[in-house]
Amino acid sequence: MKRCDASRRHKGPFYTLIIHAREVGRGSRQPGYRRAAQTKKVATLCKECLLAGRIEAEGKDLVPLEVK
Numbered sequence: 001m002k003r004c005d006a007s008r009r010h011k012g013p014f015y016t017l018i019i020h021a022r023e024v025g026r027g028s029r030q031p032g033y034r035r036a037a038q039t040k041k042v043a044t045l046c047k048e049c050l051l052a053g054r055i056e057a058e059g060k061d062l063v064p065l066e067v068k
């Protein structure tokens with residue numbers, strides 16, 4: 001069951017935060033080229049914590065793996 005990351009006692013509804021990184025721009029739209037993408041689940045928070053909080057993430061977790 002989903003819980004707020006800040007406290008197990010916080011009440012729902014909860015929000016799962018996801019950062020989606022996607023390669024864009026020149027060179028990424030050629031036919032047959034698959035854009036690199038990475039989806040990272042950052043946190044699950046209740047509404048109150050989400051409103052009061054600020055989201056940070058490690059950049060290295062967001063960089064897509066190199067597409068071969």
Ligand SMILES: [Zn+2]
Pocket residue numbers: 004005006007010045046047048049050
């Ligand atoms: Zn909370």
